[in-house]
Amino acid sequence: MDDPLSSWNDTATKAAIVSFVDRATRQGSPDFVPPAERIAVFDNDGTLWCEQPIYVQAVFIEARVRALADRHPEWKEQEPFASVLRGDPKGVAAAGQKGALELLAATHTGMTTEEFSKLVVDWLATARHPKTGRRYTEMVYRPMLELLAYLRARGFKTYVVSGGGIEFMRPWTLATYGIPPEQVIGSYGKLKYEVRDGTPVLVKLPAIGLIDDHAGKPVGIETFIGRRPVAAFGNSDGDREMLEWVTAGRGLRFGLIVHHDDAEREWAYDRESHVGRLDKALDEAKVKHWTVVSMKADWRMIYPPAVERTP
Amino acid sequence: MDDPLSSWNDTATKAAIVSFVDRATRQGSPDFVPPAERIAVFDNDGTLWCEQPIYVQAVFIEARVRALADRHPEWKEQEPFASVLRGDPKGVAAAGQKGALELLAATHTGMTTEEFSKLVVDWLATARHPKTGRRYTEMVYRPMLELLAYLRARGFKTYVVSGGGIEFMRPWTLATYGIPPEQVIGSYGKLKYEVRDGTPVLVKLPAIGLIDDHAGKPVGIETFIGRRPVAAFGNSDGDREMLEWVTAGRGLRFGLIVHHDDAEREWAYDRESHVGRLDKALDEAKVKHWTVVSMKADWRMIYPPAVERTP
Numbered sequence: 001m002d003d004p005l006s007s008w009n010d011t012a013t014k015a016a017i018v019s020f021v022d023r024a025t026r027q028g029s030p031d032f033v034p035p036a037e038r039i040a041v042f043d044n045d046g047t048l049w050c051e052q053p054i055y056v057q058a059v060f061i062e063a064r065v066r067a068l069a070d071r072h073p074e075w076k077e078q079e080p081f082a083s084v085l086r087g088d089p090k091g092v093a094a095a096g097q098k099g100a101l102e103l104l105a106a107t108h109t110g111m112t113t114e115e116f117s118k119l120v121v122d123w124l125a126t127a128r129h130p131k132t133g134r135r136y137t138e139m140v141y142r143p144m145l146e147l148l149a150y151l152r153a154r155g156f157k158t159y160v161v162s163g164g165g166i167e168f169m170r171p172w173t174l175a176t177y178g179i180p181p182e183q184v185i186g187s188y189g190k191l192k193y194e195v196r197d198g199t200p201v202l203v204k205l206p207a208i209g210l211i212d213d214h215a216g217k218p219v220g221i222e223t224f225i226g227r228r229p230v231a232a233f234g235n236s237d238g239d240r241e242m243l244e245w246v247t248a249g250r251g252l253r254f255g256l257i258v259h260h261d262d263a264e265r266e267w268a269y270d271r272e273s274h275v276g277r278l279d280k281a282l283d284e285a286k287v288k289h290w291t292v293v294s295m296k297a298d299w300r301m302i303y304p305p306a307v308e309r310t311p
Numbered sequence: 312m313d314d315p316l317s318s319w320n321d322t323a324t325k326a327a328i329v330s331f332v333d334r335a336t337r338q339g340s341p342d343f344v345p346p347a348e349r350i351a352v353f354d355n356d357g358t359l360w361c362e363q364p365i366y367v368q369a370v371f372i373e374a375r376v377r378a379l380a381d382r383h384p385e386w387k388e389q390e391p392f393a394s395v396l397r398g399d400p401k402g403v404a405a406a407g408q409k410g411a412l413e414l415l416a417a418t419h420t421g422m423t424t425e426e427f428s429k430l431v432v433d434w435l436a437t438a439r440h441p442k443t444g445r446r447y448t449e450m451v452y453r454p455m456l457e458l459l460a461y462l463r464a465r466g467f468k469t470y471v472v473s474g475g476g477i478e479f480m481r482p483w484t485l486a487t488y489g490i491p492p493e494q495v496i497g498s499y500g501k502l503k504y505e506v507r508d509g510t511p512v513l514v515k516l517p518a519i520g521l522i523d524d525h526a527g528k529p530v531g532i533e534t535f536i537g538r539r540p541v542a543a544f545g546n547s548d549g550d551r552e553m554l555e556w557v558t559a560g561r562g563l564r565f566g567l568i569v570h571h572d573d574a575e576r577e578w579a580y581d582r583e584s585h586v587g588r589l590d591k592a593l594d595e596a597k598v599k600h601w602t603v604v605s606m607k608a609d610w611r612m613i614y615p616p617a618v619e620r621t622p
Contacts, residue, residue: 036491113533157493170537180347181537182468191533193526193552200556202533209520209534215504222424222502222513223520224535226481226492241504245511 004150006300007143013298016291017147020254024230025154031252035155039229041221041242042148044162044169044186046235046276047258048177050139052267053130054089055275057164060123064107072106081106093274105206108165109189112201117171124172134306137176142304144233144258148177151231159229161221162186163213163238167204185220187212217242230254240281243290255290257281262295265302315461317611318454324609327602328458331565335541336465342563346466350540352532352553353459355473355480355497357546357587358569359488361450363578364441365400366586368475371434375418383417392417404585416517419476420500423512428482435483445617448487453615455544455569459488462542470540472532473497474524474549478515496531498523528553541565551592554601566601568592573606576613 008014023031024038045051065075065084075081080099083091092099108116129139148158160169160179166186173179190207193200212220218241221229231254232239232246243255259278261268270278285292295302319325334342335349356362376386376395386392391410394402403410419427440450459469469490471480477497484490501518504511523531529552532540543550543557546569554566570589572579581589596603606613 036485039493166534166537174347182350182535184537188534191530193529193556195555200529200552200559202529218504218511218513219502223477223499224493226477226495241511244506245504248511 004153005143005146007146009298009300011298013291013293017254017256020231020252021151021154024252024254033230033252037227037230038151038154038156039159039225039227040151040156040231040233041159041161041185041229041246042144042232043234043236043239043242044160044164046260047233047239048140048144048148048160049136050129050141050266051275052260052269053275055164056136056139057168059127059136060120060168061103061107063123063127064119065103068106101206101208104165104189108167109204109206112203113167113191114201116167116204120168120171132303134303137172138306139303140176141258141299142301143299145177145304147233148179152178156231158183159221159225160184160186161212161217161232161242163211163216166212185212185224187216213238215241218245221245232256233258234281235260236276236278237281238276240284243281244284244288247288247290255285255288256293257285257290258293258295260295262299262302264296266295315464316454316457318457320609320611322609324602324604328461328565328567331542331563332462332465335563335565344541344563348538348541349462349465349467350470350536350538351462351467351542351544352470352472352496352540352557353455353543354545354547354550354553355471355475357571358544358550359451359455359459359471360447361440361452361577362586363571363580364586366475367447367450368479370438370447371431371479372414372418374434374438375430376414379417412517412519415476415500419478420515420517423514424478424502425512427478427515431479431482443614445614448483449617450614451487452569452610453612454610456488456615458544459490463489467542469494470532470536471495471497472523472528472543472553474522474527477523496523496535498527524549526552529556532556543567544569545592546571547587547589548592549587551595554592555595555599558599558601566596566599567604568596568601569604569606571606573610573613575607577606 005014023029024033042048045055062084065081069075069085080092080095080103124137127136129136151158158179160173164186166184166188169186170181170184173184188209190205190209192203192205210216210220228249229246232243233256234243235258247253247255316325334340335344353359356366373395376392380386380396391403391406391414435448438447440447462469471484471490475497477495477499480497481492481495484495499520501516501520503514503516521527521531539560540557542565543554544567545554558564558566581593
């Protein structure tokens with residue numbers, strides 16, 4: 001039989017995954033998990049797709065600020081927009097969370113949900129990763145795509161649970177991960193229902209509904225799913241509470257952290273990183289017996305073969 | 312073949328349902344809906360289960376107030392609690408939305424999600440409907456149970472979208488409707504993640520996340536599902552915006568309203584009712600070609616046969 005995890009080297013990590021799935025799904029196993037309870041949650045940035053040199057959604061925000069700059073001449077003098085337009089990430093960072101929220105309000109709100117979805121789809125169709133020249137939806141980890149398919153083939157329902165924007169992800173997760181929009185949980189803003197010239201629309205408001213990161217992840221999981229998943233996959237301290245919540249449940253549980261230690265084929269970063277910082281969760285992984293993936297040692301390849309498309 | 316809708320009389324209403332499902336699911340149909348887009352949303356109170364003489368969750372709230380009254384001697388003098396303890400619905404109504412939120416805060420918050428779920432399950436195991444003596448989970452409409460199963464057999468994913476509390480419904484919807492917790496959308500409060508003596512918990516806070524009624528229903532649908540359903544089923548003005556949003560989408564759409572016009576077997580109420588008021592949506596149904604169910608004419612029976620259980 002073909003190995004459903006052929007992009008994984010035959011290491012203890014792969015063995016731990018296969019052992020968990022076997023114990024959870026084999027009839028008669030003392031750890032058997034009924035199909036309806038087989039829920040697995042995956043962080044997105046740094047777990048399913050690349051988050052270096054900067055989160056993909058941040059690249060999208062920069063593109064939107066540039067596209068809207070003509071209509072906002074004041075942005076040339078106004079932070080954090082001036083730093084974005086100058087291409088100065090330190091200036092953007094200096095504006096802190098207040099600055100980030102202003103950028104989100106300017107680029108992610110004021111339009112209808114359908115208009116926003118089209119902006120995302122159109123941008124992803126042309127944007128390219130600065131290092132590899134690939135589309136961002138091709139900067140996904142092949143071993144994780146295999147893992148998603150493997151879990152689904154064994155009766156698991158797979159969810160994305162990301163700090164990223166829920167509406168930034170939903171337009172492309174089905175084609176890219178096989179995960180439909182209703183199984184994508186992320187940060188989200190409030191919406192307003194209104195009828196414009198006889199046509200009902202949902203308008204994106206500059207008001208936060210949930211920041212689905214750190215302690216927000218168990219909150220998002222409970223609000224959207226309403227039961228505790230049995231397996232959680234992450235890569236950073238933003239996933240720590242999610243792994244803690246999931247693996248503290250009764251019965252068989254599985255927690256896994258992707259450790260980016262492959263400077264040659266991807267990136268190597270953890271405790272000091274400005275994106276995807278992995279510090280407390282790396283220590284906790286030892287105490288709580290979470291499986292830690294070494295990208296360098298455990299993954300036979302990183303990305304799927306490049307897809308050639310007509311430009 | 313057995314009729315999957317055997318509790319429905321052979322009227323134009325049943326024909327409209329069957330015609331919609333056939334057009335949506337038959338290969339080669341010009342109105343074919345791909346399986347992934349077959350999402351159907353159902354209101355709960357008055358659409359799937361009985362909402363007379365008062366919403367079931369209101370009965371639960373009263374039971375909780377009585378159970379907690381010993382710990383709150385001040386409630387004897389304090390509205391809206393005093394009216395609840397006196398069994399005076401007019402006094403409760405006079406306290407308005409502010410009073411309702413105080414009752415929700417006192418009975419639905421301050422405990423963990425698991426503690427609350429247990430309160431609901433324990434209460435439903437013993438509470439009985441004042442008119443029929445049945446359990447509330449047996450006060451469900453058999454024709455609607457058949458409709459749910461019929462849609463699922465044809466590839467639809469069925470959701471509850473209710474103004475009722477999301478955590479009040481999730482403990483029992485799978486056993487009662489075949490709808491798992493992750494397909495239940497309702498009103499919800501904010502949650503707080505914390506670790507108590509080494510055990511992570513989610514605590515229910517007295518702060519509203521979403522009131523999933525009227526314009527809140529399309530908002531809840533977009534937030535949780537992320538795409539527009541193709542069919543919506545309701546019974547009151549609280550469902551009007553949901554039906555409007557769903558049936559305004561492109562391609563084949565289906566909207567249905569359950570009209571309670573059966574005083575003999577259930578209740579007869581619409582434009583002047585204190586629960587499940589159906590006024591604007593009944594007028595709009597004509598203009599927008601929503602199917603209106605006459606419980607009296609269209610339903611062969613109302614409830615499933617009573618289930619005898621040891622007390």
